[in-house]
Amino acid sequence: MRALLLLPLSAIYYIIYIIWNIYWQKKKSVKINANVISIGNITVGGAGKTSIAGHLAEALLARGKKVALVARGFGRPEKAPVIVYGGEETDWRKCGDEPAILARTIKGLSIYVDSNKTEAAIKAAHDGFEYIIIDDGFQHRNLARVYDIVCLDGKNPFGNGLLLPSGRLREPKKALRRANAIILIDPGSNSIKLPTAVPVFQAHKKIIGIKSLTGEPVDLTGKKVIGFCGLGNPESFHSSLETYGCQIAEFMPFPDHHIYDEGDIFEISKRVCLSEAVGAVTTLKDLVKLEQLWPADISLHYLEIVIELDNESEFYKLLGL
Structure with a gap:
């Protein structure tokens, strides 16, 4: 409509x-x-x-x-x-x-x-x-x-x-x-x-894993988390969290390039506590804006994803490389 x-x-x-x-x-x-x-x-x-x-x-x-x-x-x-x-x-x-x-x-x-x-x-x-x-x-x-x-x-x-x-x-x-x-x-x-x-090439997202706020690898397979992101296509991130194997208690999409304030952080933290989740998981794009603001008593993690090109050699050949 x-x-x-x-x-x-x-x-x-x-x-x-x-x-x-x-x-x-x-x-x-x-x-x-x-x-x-x-x-x-x-x-x-x-x-x-x-x-x-x-x-x-x-x-x-x-x-x-x-x-x-x-x-x-x-x-x-x-x-x-x-x-x-x-x-x-x-x-x-x-x-x-x-x-x-x-x-x-x-x-x-x-x-x-x-x-x-x-x-x-x-x-x-x-x-x-x-x-x-x-x-x-x-x-x-x-x-x-x-x-x-x-x-x-x-x-x-x-x-x-x-x-x-x-x-x-x-x-x-x-x-x-x-x-x-x-x-x-x-x-x-x-x-x-x-x-x-x-010419059309294909690429695929590859999930590397989940890391903590300090960059340490963390296994959250089957763990309850609050997912959130500020992306133009939040559904893609939600799908990636499911593919990884998190149990998503709640998912909170924000506008693309969202600048988080204390109210946003309080709301995310509150939902982590109410749902008894192990923490929140976001993207690296969001994490770079949060790492200086995030409260120490709530765990924050990010999902590391890379994009791999199929037939990479042909793609770079097209570019003359």
């Missing part, structure tokens, strides 16, 4: 999109002296694009390439442009939750965080990086790129098939023709109609 009521706004959105698309078809994009690779999607919400961007960064670093990643740093309280470095202590408030995760997990990666991605990429190229990965860059058409990679949720790639705000689509499905490759993450059994001229 909500989607139906919002259809007139989606029609207006589509008209604006047509004008926007014509504008970018005619406008010259900014070229820089680096190999720019965009990782993005055509829906709002999580589709694994930041994980794939990190995966690509690690692969390039392993091949001895000079690699930088550009991100907007959505939701960060401090808005100034900043560069953070993999392997160093990083404050998510300066760079955003997703860049903070990448800095924590990928040693040697330089991450340029700026609401103006073109300016950040220009700076990275000036600093001598030969490969620049643009996280969530498919709609950022001001910057020329050598490859456009689009990530799709393999089980629900287009939501209800409608444009914002009635649905989850940022662009019509035909926009996928601009892509150089499509990655389907955790594809289901249903066939998905995709442009025949665009």
Whole structure:
């Protein structure tokens, strides 16, 4: 019913999109002296694009390439442009939750965080990086790129098939023709109609395990927990908790990139106590915003998940690696 009521706004959105698309078809994009690779999607919400961007960064670093990643740093309280470095202590408030995760997990990666991605990429190229990965860059058409990679949720790639705000689509499905490759993450059994001229790869989420607030492995198989997250696709995290084998006493979804306050933490802690759960389990994306605030008397854990590309060698061959 909500989607139906919002259809007139989606029609207006589509008209604006047509004008926007014509504008970018005619406008010259900014070229820089680096190999720019965009990782993005055509829906709002999580589709694994930041994980794939990190995966690509690690692969390039392993091949001895000079690699930088550009991100907007959505939701960060401090808005100034900043560069953070993999392997160093990083404050998510300066760079955003997703860049903070990448800095924590990928040693040697330089991450340029700026609401103006073109300016950040220009700076990275000036600093001598030969490969620049643009996280969530498919709609950022001001910057020329050598490859456009689009990530799709393999089980629900287009939501209800409608444009914002009635649905989850940022662009019509035909926009996928601009892509150089499509990655389907955790594809289901249903066939998905995709442009025949665009190579399609598959990837799967792999659950590594659950870790404590301090990073120690913890076995919570069969244990009662409160699950919560601030993701664009919270159902995916709920499903991963079930796959791991937790007994989910209650699941609390928050908005994507949610900034937790004392009231949120009190409510989560209260539900842990009332349900007699062993603790709460969230994502690393959420944990980086909570570790300095979380009360010592309530156990907090995070589910560690990685995304593994099928036919990885063919994917990197497409990128000329």
